[in-house]
Amino acid sequence: MCRLTPRCAALVLAAVLAAPGAAPAQQTEQELIQHLDTLVPLLKDARRRASAAQITARRARDVHIPLDTLSIGPLTVLVVPGEGAAAQDVVGGVWERDYAPWLDASPNLAEDRIFFQWSADVVEYSSSEFTVRVVQGARWHTRGYMETGVRQVISQSLREDLQRTPFGGDWAVSAVRPPDDPALIYRQAVLASSHSARACLDGDPAACLTAFGLKPLDALLADQYTPEERLLLVRRNGSLFARAPVELRACVGGDLAECDRLLADMLGRYQSAQNRLWTVPFGADVRASLLWYALVRGGEGAWGRLLAHADETALAALEAASGLTANTLMREWRGWLLESRPVRHAGLGTQVLKGSAWILLLIALAARSTRWRFA
Amino acid sequence: MAFRMRHWVGLALAGCAAVALRLVPPSETPIPREAPPQDVVYERTLSADAALANARLRRIRLAARLIPATLADGEVLAFGVPEHADPVEFGRLHSDALRAARDARAGGADVALGVFFFLYGEGGYAGAPTGVVFDAEYYFGEQDGRTYCVSALPVFRPSVKTTVRLFSNVDPRNILGVCQAVARYGLPGEAARTWLERGGAALASAPTPSDPTHFTFITRLGSGFERRGFLGLPALRGASGPRTLVQERCFAGLEDACATLFLAPSDEGSVGPLYRRYAPVGFLASTPLSAALTSTPLEPADRHVLADLAAEFGEERVRRWWAADGDPGAAFRDAFGVEPGAWYAARVSRLVRIAEPGPGVTLNGIVGAFLILTLGTLVGSAWARRRSVA
Numbered sequence: 132m133c134r135l136t137p138r139c140a141a142l143v144l145a146a147v148l149a150a151p152g153a154a155p156a157q158q159t160e161q162e163l164i165q166h167l168d169t170l171v172p173l174l175k176d177a178r179r180r181a182s183a184a185q186i187t188a189r190r191a192r193d194v195h196i197p198l199d200t201l202s203i204g205p206l207t208v209l210v211v212p213g214e215g216a217a218a219q220d221v222v223g224g225v226w227e228r229d230y231a232p233w234l235d236a237s238p239n240l241a242e243d244r245i246f247f248q249w250s251a252d253v254v255e256y257s258s259s260e261f262t263v264r265v266v267q268g269a270r271w272h273t274r275g276y277m278e279t280g281v282r283q284v285i286s287q288s289l290r291e292d293l294q295r296t297p298f299g300g301d302w303a304v305s306a307v308r309p310p311d312d313p314a315l316i317y318r319q320a321v322l323a324s325s326h327s328a329r330a331c332l333d334g335d336p337a338a339c340l341t342a343f344g345l346k347p348l349d350a351l352l353a354d355q356y357t358p359e360e361r362l363l364l365v366r367r368n369g370s371l372f373a374r375a376p377v378e379l380r381a382c383v384g385g386d387l388a389e390c391d392r393l394l395a396d397m398l399g400r401y402q403s404a405q406n407r408l409w410t411v412p413f414g415a416d417v418r419a420s421l422l423w424y425a426l427v428r429g430g431e432g433a434w435g436r437l438l439a440h441a442d443e444t445a446l447a448a449l450e451a452a453s454g455l456t457a458n459t460l461m462r463e464w465r466g467w468l469l470e471s472r473p474v475r476h477a478g479l480g481t482q483v484l485k486g487s488a489w490i491l492l493l494i495a496l497a498a499r500s501t502r503w504r505f506a
Numbered sequence: 507m508a509f510r511m512r513h514w515v516g517l518a519l520a521g522c523a524a525v526a527l528r529l530v531p532p533s534e535t536p537i538p539r540e541a542p543p544q545d546v547v548y549e550r551t552l553s554a555d556a557a558l559a560n561a562r563l564r565r566i567r568l569a570a571r572l573i574p575a576t577l578a579d580g581e582v583l584a585f586g587v588p589e590h591a592d593p594v595e596f597g598r599l600h601s602d603a604l605r606a607a608r609d610a611r612a613g614g615a616d617v618a619l620g621v622f623f624f625l626y627g628e629g630g631y632a633g634a635p636t637g638v639v640f641d642a643e644y645y646f647g648e649q650d651g652r653t654y655c656v657s658a659l660p661v662f663r664p665s666v667k668t669t670v671r672l673f674s675n676v677d678p679r680n681i682l683g684v685c686q687a688v689a690r691y692g693l694p695g696e697a698a699r700t701w702l703e704r705g706g707a708a709l710a711s712a713p714t715p716s717d718p719t720h721f722t723f724i725t726r727l728g729s730g731f732e733r734r735g736f737l738g739l740p741a742l743r744g745a746s747g748p749r750t751l752v753q754e755r756c757f758a759g760l761e762d763a764c765a766t767l768f769l770a771p772s773d774e775g776s777v778g779p780l781y782r783r784y785a786p787v788g789f790l791a792s793t794p795l796s797a798a799l800t801s802t803p804l805e806p807a808d809r810h811v812l813a814d815l816a817a818e819f820g821e822e823r824v825r826r827w828w829a830a831d832g833d834p835g836a837a838f839r840d841a842f843g844v845e846p847g848a849w850y851a852a853r854v855s856r857l858v859r860i861a862e863p864g865p866g867v868t869l870n871g872i873v874g875a876f877l878i879l880t881l882g883t884l885v886g887s888a889w890a891r892r893r894s895v896a
Contacts (some may be wrong), residue, residue, distance in 0.1 A: 158792060160570075167631045170556045175633065181549035188543050244606040375677075376806060387615070399671055 158486050189259040196254060198246075204231060206285070208245045211254065216476065218247040221274065231307055233426045233433040240286040249277055264376075282308040292438060300405045302344065302445035305415035313471030316420045320468055324363050325412035327355045332468075343418060344411035345457070347445040348502045349390075352394060354413055356394035358387040365390045366411060373398065424464045425453035508874035511889065544826040547896040553635055560630050561637030562793050567629035569645050569794035572656045576620030577649060583607040584620035588661065588670045591623070591855035599681065601621075606682045608691035610713060617689045620656040621681055623672050625663055640786060640798035641675040644684045644707060646693060647796065653693055655685035676711075676799065680809065681791045685795050687812055690821075690830040697830045697837035703790050705772025706834075707797035750774065751802050756854055764854055765847030767833050768811075804857055814853075816844070 158166070199215050201208040203223050222245065234240075247315040248254065251270045254263045257263055264284035268277050290305040293299030321332060323342065330338035340346050341354045353478045356364060363383050365372065372379045372393055379414050398407055411418070426433045429452045437452035446457055453460050542550075574582040585600050603621045611617070627636045639660050646655040659674040659681070676683065684702060687693070687710045689800045694702060702710065752774045755763030772785045786798035802808040816824045823841050830837035838846040 158559075160563060162564045163559050163566070164631065167556060167563065167634050171550060171631065171633045174552045174556050177545065177549040177552050181543070184543035184545035188540075213668040257762065303617050330553060396673070400671060 184187070193258050193260075194254075194256050196256060198256075198467075203466060205234075205237065205241050207241075207243075208247050209256070210247050211250070214248060214250060217249050221277050222247060222281050225278050225285070229282065230285060233250035233430055234289075235432045235435045237289055237434060238294050239291040240285065243284075243288045245281070245284055247281075248279075250367055262288075279453035282306075289434070292434075293441060296438075297443070298441035298445050298448045299438070301408075302418065303405065303408060303415065304419035306419050307422065307426075308419075309423055310416070310471075311421050313420070313468075316417055317468055317471045317473065320412060320417050321410040323414070323417075324360055325355050326357055327358065328412040331461070332465065332467065334399070336458040336465075339461035339465065340446065342412045343421060344408070344413075345444075345449075352398070352410060355410070358391070361394060362390045363386055363409060365393055371409070404436065420468070421453075421460075422449070423462050424467055425449045425455075425460060428455065428460070428463065429453045532785065534712040540807035540844070543810075555633070555645035555854055556631075560634040561639075562789060563631055563638070563794035564627070564629045565643070565789055565795050568624065568643075568658060569656075571629075571648075572620060572622050572658060573645060573649065573794070575622075576618050576654050576656050577652055579618070579620070582611065582619070584656075586616070586620070586622040588623060588625050588663070590663075591670045591672055596834060599672055599678060602678050603681050606686060606713065607689070608678070609756075610682060610686040615653060615689065615692035616817040617685075617692070618652055618654040619685055619689055620654070621659070622656065623659050623661050623670075623674065625670070626660050638789075640800065642683050642799035643709075643795055644687065644702075644797045645794055646688050647794075648693065648874050653688070655688040657681065657683050657685045671822070676739075677806075677809075680712045682713070683707070683799060686713045691825050695829040695837075696831040697834040698830070699796075701769060701834040703783075704770035704804070704834075705800050706769070708771065708802045708805070709768070712806075712809040712813055714810065715817035716807055735802055756851065759855065761845065761847035761851045763847075764851040765835060765845070767803070767844050767848035767854075769804045769838075771808075784821055786810060804854065807857055811853075850885065 169317070197212060198209045199212050201210060201215055201218055201222075203219065204226050206222060206226060208218050208222050210432065239262075243264055244258070246256045246263050246265045246267075248265075248267045249270065249272065253267055253269060260312040264287060266277060266280035266284055268280065283306070286306040286308040288303075290299065305378045323329075325342055327338045327341040341351070344351065344355075346354070352361070362382060362385070365379070369379060369383070372382075375393060375396070378389050378393050382393055398410070408415075413421075429436065433452045433454075436454075437448050440451040449460060450457055455463065457464075460473070538834070572586070575586065578584075583604055585603055587596055607621075609620050611619070626639055635665055641660075643658045643660075644655065645658065646653070648887055661670060661672055661674055663670045680686075682689070684707045687832055690713075698706075752763045752766050756767045773787055786795065786800065789795045789798070801846060812824065815827075819842050827841035835846050838844075838849075842849065
């Protein structure tokens with residue numbers, strides 16, 4: 132039970148107001164308006180106080196441990212005393228190699244803190260005063276693992292820079308960091324089931340713009356996919372059409388007109404490009420590779436230029452960041468992609484090695500005399 | 507030291523004992539959850555109350571606008587959309603709705619029909635939460651000696667800069683919903699009205715019977731109604747989320763549960779509190795709202811239930827049930843000569859694979875047990891061979 136305080140009295144008042152029996156069976160419009168006239172000012176005040184109470188509760192959960200602070204470019208890195216050198220080495224290395232050439236200023240990166248820990252005893256750290264991006268690894272984790280973590284947290288801050296801008300919403304990418312495996316991007320691009328994607332890889336820059344969804348929305352789907360490819364698109368995203376099982380069954384049964392009706396109905400519900408991104412032939416990782424290429428190609432100040440144009444179309448922002456025209460950017464990105472083409476088939480070499488190692492191990496075990504053998 | 511059989515058995519028993527010590531009896535202590543601050547509880551309570559009052563206010567205002575507009579219209583159908591609606595969609599939906607209204611009125615009662623799209627939150631109190639919005643709301647009754655039925659469909663406008671897209675969650679072919687039944691059979695009597703209020707509106711919302719050989723006779727939840735999972739263990743979730751106890755029992759072929767699912771789909775006892783909060787019952791007595799479209803577990807086939815009854819028993823019997831007074835179940839029995847639970851259970855059995863009620867072993871359980879027995883036999887044989895060699 133709460134003690135007799137003003138807050139407690141307010142809670143009791145609210146409970147009385149909100150009790151199920153409080154609303155008579157047939158309230159008139161006027162009675163409801165009077166009821167809301169009382170409630171809404173109370174609600175506004177209650178929202179303010181609830182927000183303050185939540186902040187206080189979060190602060191109470193803060194972890195207080197002694198930490199050292201490092202500044203690496205615009206990054207603020209928090210470390211447990213004694214781990215400064217490792218943090219300087221790993222975070223500084225990633226910063227200098229991947230981000231410093233083009234990242235001038237980022238509002239979120241400047242405000243966020245990176246909590247870096249690479250040791251045997253991992254501790255938890257959180258703060259309500261700023262966003263803490265955690266990069267943690269046990270001592271036995273590799274340097275590459277820690278570097279990937281650093282890229283991920285920097286990417287998270289950069290993506291927040293783009294949030295609430297048309298660029299970040301309408302043309303969302305999976306990350307702002309160098310592709311972990313360019314060969315994977317190549318495979319995703321060549322496997323896109325769209326004739327515009329294939330034309331792009333054959334060297335048509337205009338088709339690249341279509342496959343990236345960088346053209347105006349009107350009739351974009353018809354440019355990106357043939358009717359048969361649209362059937363495939365619906366089939367692959369069948370769960371999205373669960374509310375129209377009859378039409379879905381007809382579409383996957385081969386009724387191409389029904390597929391178009393389904394897609395038009397689905398896309399017609401959403402006017403923002405953000406809700407149409409699942410139809411873009413080049414997925415989020417391929418789009419991220421184009422953004423990354425544009426930033427690296429743009430060099431110094433590229434991120435600032437991108438943010439300055441993020442309220443325009445995605446294509447304008449990419450052109451501004453890279454300093455290239457759309458066609459040149461597409462041509463150069465295609466060149467980079469083709470260079471990333473893997474020389475082996477689907478990592479066959481590694482798989483053969485692993486398979487051979489297992490076979491040898493099992494032969495060795497089988498050849499060994501053991502009392503566990505059946506015969 | 508070589509391990510002998512008794513050592514292995516001892517080890518296995520010790521392992522079982524360790525697991526039992528850890529897990530038996532199951533802990534009844536709930537997972538500790540931090541209670542929200544008192545101010546947050548206060549804000550949530552106020553917000554819920556304001557949302558409820560606002561939802562009631564919006565329905566009163568909506569009815570006050572739409573019912574007179576429907577009665578004043580001398581055409582086949584009164585049709586209204588919000589300002590800035592997409593003109594192409596307006597034309598298409600208007601002609602669909604007109605066709606549906608003509609079909610429904612052919613040979614039916616003289617009913618003023620209306621279909622209106624309205625914006626989410628329209629008519630609400632500024633600053634108050636919007637409150638629950640249903641996929642479709644139906645207002646029917648009598649005023650000035652005329653029967654009316656209005657179908658109100660909420661639509662969303664993403665931005666003030668864009669046109670209003672007339673996409674609601676209702677199939678454009680069933681845009682009249684319950685109103686097509688009102689136009690065909692007149693105002694419902696006490697039994698049918700109670701049925702509609704308890705969620706039967708969803709079951710009366712399509713004008714055409716389902717086609718057993720075609721796709722309308724399918725369920726949105728898929729066919730995963732097997733009650734038990736691997737090794738015969740209880741399957742806690744269905745193909746699309748947890749099922750209620752009443753659904754489980756009906757899908758197992760128990761007629762009393764099927765009667766509940768059929769006669770009161772939206773307020774059946776085992777529905778979770780979240781669903782109960784969004785049930786239309788809270789608005790039916792306190793606002794002019796007559797019925798609302800809610801979800802049922804066997805959509806879209808469920809939407810055709812009333813039309814299927816008419817196809818199976820004839821329009822006249824449906825008309826008798828529709829006009830009857832008293833309890834919906836008893837009225838159903840009188841009109842159709844069959845128990846509602848039995849009729850619906852037979853229908854469900856054609857939709858889903860019925861599981862055996864009560865404890866039982868599934869195919870998965872039998873296969874799993876067979877695999878374990880095979881494994882045990884192999885281990886036993888290996889052990890015996892080793893002993894003979896030694």
